[in-house]
Structures are given as structure tokens and as C-alpha cells.
Amino acid sequence: MHSQSLSGDGRLEGVSHSEVSREVLGIFRSITSRYWGWVVVLSILTGLGVASMIIRLTDGFDDRSDWGYVAATVAYLTTVFAAAPAVAAGLRFTKNHWRRPMTRIAEIYGVTGILGLLLLLPVLAALPPLEGRNSIWFEWPVFAPFGWDTVSMATLVLAGLVYLWVLALPDLAAARDHLEPSGRQRFIKRLALGWKGNLRQWRVHRWGILILGGFYLMSLPLMMTLISSDLSAGLLPGYKDAIFPAFQALQALQGGVAVVLVTMFILRTAGGYKRYLGEDQFWALSKPLLAFSLLWFYFWWATFLTFWYGRQPSEVNLIQFLMFDAYRIPFLMTFFLSFLLPVSALIWNPVRKSIWGPTLVSVSILIGAFFNQIRMYVSAFSISDSQVTTHLLTDPPGVQAPGVADVLIIIGAISGSALLFLLVSKIIPVISIWEVGEGLPLSKVRQFLNRTVRVIAKSY
Numbered sequence: 001m002h003s004q005s006l007s008g009d010g011r012l013e014g015v016s017h018s019e020v021s022r023e024v025l026g027i028f029r030s031i032t033s034r035y036w037g038w039v040v041v042l043s044i045l046t047g048l049g050v051a052s053m054i055i056r057l058t059d060g061f062d063d064r065s066d067w068g069y070v071a072a073t074v075a076y077l078t079t080v081f082a083a084a085p086a087v088a089a090g091l092r093f094t095k096n097h098w099r100r101p102m103t104r105i106a107e108i109y110g111v112t113g114i115l116g117l118l119l120l121l122p123v124l125a126a127l128p129p130l131e132g133r134n135s136i137w138f139e140w141p142v143f144a145p146f147g148w149d150t151v152s153m154a155t156l157v158l159a160g161l162v163y164l165w166v167l168a169l170p171d172l173a174a175a176r177d178h179l180e181p182s183g184r185q186r187f188i189k190r191l192a193l194g195w196k197g198n199l200r201q202w203r204v205h206r207w208g209i210l211i212l213g214g215f216y217l218m219s220l221p222l223m224m225t226l227i228s229s230d231l232s233a234g235l236l237p238g239y240k241d242a243i244f245p246a247f248q249a250l251q252a253l254q255g256g257v258a259v260v261l262v263t264m265f266i267l268r269t270a271g272g273y274k275r276y277l278g279e280d281q282f283w284a285l286s287k288p289l290l291a292f293s294l295l296w297f298y299f300w301w302a303t304f305l306t307f308w309y310g311r312q313p314s315e316v317n318l319i320q321f322l323m324f325d326a327y328r329i330p331f332l333m334t335f336f337l338s339f340l341l342p343v344s345a346l347i348w349n350p351v352r353k354s355i356w357g358p359t360l361v362s363v364s365i366l367i368g369a370f371f372n373q374i375r376m377y378v379s380a381f382s383i384s385d386s387q388v389t390t391h392l393l394t395d396p397p398g399v400q401a402p403g404v405a406d407v408l409i410i411i412g413a414i415s416g417s418a419l420l421f422l423l424v425s426k427i428i429p430v431i432s433i434w435e436v437g438e439g440l441p442l443s444k445v446r447q448f449l450n451r452t453v454r455v456i457a458k459s460y
Contacts, residue, residue: 017437024436025178027272028429034270035422042419049412052405057122067126068381069406071231072373073413074123077116078153078227079248080369081417083256084109085160086220089213097456098284100439101276104432105267106260107167108424110160110216112417117153119413123231124149126381132389135234136226145230152223159219163212169195169205170434188427224248228376235380236322237393238314241306247299254292254338255369258362261285263421265359267430276431279355286346286358293342293365300339314392321396322379329399330375337368 059066088106091099124146130137137144172188173195179185195201225245233239241247261282268277304323307315323331342361351357382400387393402410442457 015440017433017440020431020436020440021174021433023275024429024431024433025175028175028426029179031426035426039419039422042415042422045415046412046419048408049410049416052408052412053119053122056405056409061122061126064126064128064385065382065400067123068378068400069374069402070119070409071123071381072370072377073410074116074119075227075231075248075373075377076370077112077119077413077417078224079252079373080255080259080366081109081112082116082156082160082223083220083252084260085163085256086217087253087256087260089163089217092209092213093217096284097439097442098280100435101273101431102260102264102281102285103435104167104171104428104430105263106256107160107164108421108428108430109256109259109263109417110157110164111420111424113153113157113160115413115416115420117150117157120153120227121150127230127235128385128388133234134237134239134391136229145226145234149226149230152219152226156216156219156223159212159216163209163216164428165191166205166208166212167432168428169193170197171429171432173197174433175429184426191427220252221245221249224252232376232380235383235388236318237383237387237391238312238318240310240315241303243299243302247303250292250295250299251338251369251372254289254296254365257285257289257292258365258369261289261358261362262366265355268355271430273431276436279353282355282358283353286352286361289342289358289361289365290346290352293339293346297339297343300335314394317393317396321393322375326396326399327375327379330371334368334372334375337364338372339368 053070056066056070061067084106088099088103091103127145130141130144135145137148169192172192176185176189176192179188225248228245228248233241233244264277264281264285267273304319307319321327341364345351345357345361351361378400382397383393384397387395444455446453446455
């Protein structure tokens with residue numbers, strides 16, 4: 001049975017590779033006034049964040065609490081934007097057919113790791129010495145924590161950039177041949193490295209993306225372990241939570257799926273990609289989002305029980321400090337937005353099988369993830385040196401409210417991530433043309449009993 005695209009909404013049976021290429025490259029080629037307007041707005045917000053960061057640097061590192069919200073911002077960037085490429089790599093390893101139109105969106109977010117790396121350096125400089133306090137470096141203090149944390153983040157950033165570049169080589173070559181001669185076309189031509197698309201190049205390309213994807217998947221948990229241990233757990237006296245790094249990695253996967261869903265919705269409604277980002281993609285991504293939201297509660301409950309049943313004075317002070325007293329509001333916001341609301345919504349199939357449902361749930365998760373980083377990182381940076389070295393939280397400080405500079409740095413970092421995505425989207429197409437084209441012959445529309453179904457062949 002021949003079908004000329006089912007409803008033109010994310011299903012492309014009967015459409016040729018050349019049609020996909022012409023349509024995607026046509027959108028890619030166009031740079032509208034609305035695009036430039038958003039670039040200007042995001043550039044201004046990013047500039048305000050940079051100016052605030054410069055002012056914060058001139059104040060020095062004597063008061064570590066001044067850097068609490070910067071640390072929370074670093075953690076947020078790594079547990080949301082930097083985790084998105086891992087989502088794409090995981091879906092590629094599991095050979096999901098529906099992921100073909102949306103994996104490039106996740107992969108482009110790898111460039112935002114540059115911002116996280118730049119913000120991480122001054123945050124590490126604000127950390128107290130390792131002597132006399134808990135840390136993961138008791139057997140290997142050389143270059144720690146500054147050196148190894150920087151290396152782990154830089155490795156992840158480099159892996160994300162190379163992963164994106166290798167994956168985009170066929171589409172860069174297509175854009176090179178489609179665009180008229182210009183500075184943009186010449187830059188894309190350099191990035192394409194003379195790609196011709198012969199059999200040998202495709203074989204090397206296939207193995208390259210598998211190796212780089214696996215490397216990124218391994219690098220992300222390592223980086224999350226080091227960052228969460230040094231910037232949060234190691235500064236909270238008496239904080240005994242062996243699964244905290246794993247919890248942060250889980251939040252990264254949840255946040256990575258959420259940011260991809262929100263970006264898909266924006267590109268579908270305002271970017272002209274409705275034909276490629278349809279109900280199938282939103283419905284499929286809502287399922288791991290529900291699983292990660294349920295696992296969020298499991299990890300939180302396992303952590304909570306450790307302190308609740310231990311009932312040592314320091315443990316009571318910690319759960320009061322992080323959940324029920326000073327940071328009660330951030331905790332309640334996190335619990336509601338990262339667990340209760342997502343699970344309550346996504347257990348209903350009509351919500352999962354929609355465009356708006358997973359998108360609104362993802363917005364909730366992104367907000368909840370930020371409140372959780374405030375709870376865990378701002379609180380840790382507010383602990384004085386005298387208490388950090390006592391291993392007991394006897395006098396918990398009050399909640400630390402953000403200043404004007406903190407708010408501008410947060411807005412600037414998030415705006416900078418969106419700005420980088422916008423800029424890269426006009427260098428690399430946000431829809432992977434070669435992957436969509438590769439999947440077209442694998443899917444056919446057939447009549448089965450009294451309904452029309454899609455039959456998908458097994459790919460390599």
C-alpha cells in the first residue's frame with residue numbers, strides 16, 4: 001500500500017530521500033527576521049550574565065557562599081543540556097526507528113557544555129582545601145579536585161563536540177552543496193572535510209558514531225560523580241549518601257529527555273518541522289520520561305530512609321536543613337514538579353499520546369530540576385569552613401536568597417545555551433537528513449485486518 005505521508009505529522013512513509021533533503025535544507029537555508037530577533041534577545045541576556053559574572057569574579061573567592069548559585073547553575077547545565085546527547089546515544093544503541101528525526105536536536109545540545117566548563121572553573125577555585133573535610137580524594141589528592149573535575153568536564157565537552165561533528169558530516173556535505181557561495185557556505189565546507197559518501201566513508205562513519213556515543217555515555221556518569229561529590233556532598237558535613245552521584249545521573253537523563261521534548265515542541269510549532277516531529281516522537285519519549293520520574297522517587301526515598309532511620313543528631317539536622325526547614329520550599333517544589341506532577345499526568349495514556357502532555361510535563365521537570373540544584377548546591381556552599389571540617393552539622397545556616405547578580409548569571413547561562421543551539425542550528429540542520437533517509441525504506445504502510453499499520457524492518 002502506498003501512502004504519501006500519514007497526515008504529514010511525523011510519519012513519512014512514501015516520501016523520498018530527495019524530498020526530505022529539499023524540505024529540510026530549504027528551512028535550514030532560510031534565516032528570518034524572527035530568528036535574528038531571538039538571537040539579539042538571547043545575546044543581550046547572555047551579555048548581562050557575562051557582565052554579572054565578571055563583577056562576581058572581581059569580588060574574589062573569600063566568601064564561598066557568593067558562588068552557591070553559580071555552582072547550582074553549573075549543576076543544572078550538566079544535568080539538563082549536557083545530558084541530552086546521552087539520550088540520543090542511548091536511543092541509537094537500542095535501534096529505535098522513531099528517534100531518527102529528533103536525535104540531532106539532542107546532539108546539538110552537546111555544544112552547551114562549553115558554558116558549563118567556563119562556569120565550573122571559578123566555582124572550583126572557591127572550594128575550601130581538602131584537608132580536614134570529607135571528599136572522594138582521600139587516597140589520591142594530587143591535582144584534586146580542580147584538576148580532575150576540569151579534565152572530566154573538558155573530556156565530556158570535547159566528546160560532545162566531536163560526536164556532533166562526526167554525526168553531522170553527511171548533512172554538512174549536503175548543506176555545502178545546497179547553499180550559495182558565502183561565508184557560511186565556506187565554513188560549512190571546511191567542516192564537511194570533503195565528504196563524498198562512498199562506501200568506505202559510510203563504514204568508518206558508522207563505527208565512529210558507535211564508539212563516540214559509547215564514550216559519551218561513559219563520560220557523563222563519571223563527570224556527574226565528580227561534580228556532585230566535590231560541589232555538594234563533600235561540603236555537607238555528615239552527608240552519607242552513597243547513591244547521590246547515581247541520583248544526579250538519573251536526574252540528568254530525566255532532564256535530558258525533558259529539554260529535548262520542549263525543544264521539539266518549539267521547532268514543531270515555530271520552526272517549520274511539524275512534518276518530522278509528530279505524535280510518534282512525543283509519545284515514545286514520554287515513556288522513558290515516566291520511568292525516570294518513578295525512579296526519581298525511588299532514589300530520593302532510598303536517600304531519605306538512610307537519614308530517617310539513622311536519627312543521629314547530624315543526620316536529623318541535615319534532613320531538616322535540606323528538606324523540612326531552610327530549604328523546605330525548594331524541596332517541595334522539586335518533589336511536586338519532578339515526581340508528583342509528571343507521574344500523575346503521564347500514567348494516563350491520552351496525556352502520553354499527545355503533543356501538549358509530554359511538553360507541559362517536561363517544562364515542569366526542567367523547573368523542578370533547577371530547584372533541586374538550588375537545594376543541594378546553594379545549601380552546600382553556604383556551610384562555613386568551621387563546620388565543613390567538623391563532619392557534623394550542628395548549626396545549620398538559613399536559606400540563602402539569590403542576589404541580582406545571581407539571577408542575571410542564571411538567566412545568562414540558560415540564555416547562552418539557547419543562543420548556542422540557535423547559532424549551531426544554522427550550521428548543522430536540526431533534522432538529521434541522512435538518518436531520516438536511511439529509515440524511509442525500512443517502514444511500509446500495510447493493511448492488517450480492518451486497520452492500517454506500519455511495518456518496520458529491523459535495521460543493523
